[in-house]
Amino acid sequence: MKEKEPTSKTLADLYEMMGLPVDLISTESGFTIHSLKETFKDLPFKSIAYRPDYFSFVFVKNAYGKYIIDEMGFDINPGTIYFTNPGNYRSFEWSEITDAYLITFNEFYLKEHVHPDVYQDFSFLLTEIVQPRLMLPAQFADIEQLYRQIHKEQLGKSPYKNKIIGSLFVALLLKIKEYFWQDYNPIYEGNRSSSIVKIFKKNLEEHYRAIVFGQENSLYRVQDYADLQHLHPNYLSSVIKTKTGKPVSMWISEKTVAEAKSLLHNSEASIKEISFMLGFSEATHFSNYFKKYTELTPVAYRKLQNSKS
Structure with missing residues (x-):
């Protein structure tokens, strides 16, 4: 921009x-x-x-x-x-x-x-x-x-x-x-009228949509989201945490895991392909990341979802 x-x-x-x-x-x-x-x-x-x-x-x-x-x-x-x-x-x-x-x-x-x-x-x-x-x-x-x-x-x-x-x-x-x-009340403003929060959420959604469609191949960091709004990353982090109750890093990790779950459940792509799709350089990094937040490996999560179908 x-x-x-x-x-x-x-x-x-x-x-x-x-x-x-x-x-x-x-x-x-x-x-x-x-x-x-x-x-x-x-x-x-x-x-x-x-x-x-x-x-x-x-x-x-x-x-x-x-x-x-x-x-x-x-x-x-x-x-x-x-x-x-x-x-x-x-x-x-x-x-x-x-x-x-x-x-x-x-x-x-x-x-x-x-x-x-x-x-x-x-x-x-x-x-x-x-x-x-x-x-x-x-x-x-x-x-x-x-x-x-x-x-x-x-x-x-x-x-x-x-x-x-x-x-x-x-x-x-x-x-x-x-x-x-x-x-x-910062939470009220964050939910109702915070342009910084709204733009951050919009940028988050658009970036992950671009990742899934192969238009991007790396995950954005806090600095990247701050640059999109011409803000210092510390200031963006403070605004998002104070007005939503969650730090930027949590928004990013939750969105990454949500997209990973969707791909594991709804696509035939391999674990390796999904890891690259989500911006991970190695499948092992993706597996460790996914397990950290879900307590399951990607393979175990996919098997569990398939067993429910």
């Missing part, structure tokens, strides 16, 4: 592509925070369209402009928080900035400095329903106090900088969850 727009692995990458200063951006830890007023001094400004490989929060105390995310346009107004995920196409325009801050962070930072299983407590980070959140003044004041303290620590020289920022960021995420996402 051909990528239509540039991918930004870090905020510094994006700013460099657009000719913006990067001296305020430190991406070493996977976390950045800065005042947008210090970067966008020549207004109005219109960005390129891009696909980021990181999460972001924009805290708009007093600014105006427009965000376009996956072809949905939102006006930027005072008192608003914008949250975006890796992978969404987006662009933005600024017409006026008096006070606005941007935080970006990647999954490595979350797992290193927030919690190894961060999506258990903060599953809303994987939400795909991208809507700006307009805050009450008192709510925004709570949030502002936290992100300004984070910015202060980021500029400081404390040997405990990352731990302090990590703790403050947890408090920020908890406040955001309290105000907006207490009732977010």
Whole structure:
């Protein structure tokens, strides 16, 4: 699948592509925070369209402009928080900035400095329903106090900088969850409206159909399914596991075994032919794989099914 727009692995990458200063951006830890007023001094400004490989929060105390995310346009107004995920196409325009801050962070930072299983407590980070959140003044004041303290620590020289920022960021995420996402259910979204889950299942079905019809001769890995959606494999894995209850590897293994059972029961192909058909280089590898998940060898499974006919 051909990528239509540039991918930004870090905020510094994006700013460099657009000719913006990067001296305020430190991406070493996977976390950045800065005042947008210090970067966008020549207004109005219109960005390129891009696909980021990181999460972001924009805290708009007093600014105006427009965000376009996956072809949905939102006006930027005072008192608003914008949250975006890796992978969404987006662009933005600024017409006026008096006070606005941007935080970006990647999954490595979350797992290193927030919690190894961060999506258990903060599953809303994987939400795909991208809507700006307009805050009450008192709510925004709570949030502002936290992100300004984070910015202060980021500029400081404390040997405990990352731990302090990590703790403050947890408090920020908890406040955001309290105000907006207490009732977010990732499984519900996974079943009803998750485009990532739907596309993954579609790609899974199409790939195995191509394998059975001889159009493909190798099994896709997590990386391959992630590439089809222009996502980082870790992010795809997190979305699928959180929203379906099963990791990508289990979806792949269950589909492989299901196709193997169907071929063993409904075709006259030999075990060797079926193993090659399903992308295994050796029949013994296929037999071991099949037995791992069914406790039967392919030969024993075929005999058992034939005895029932």
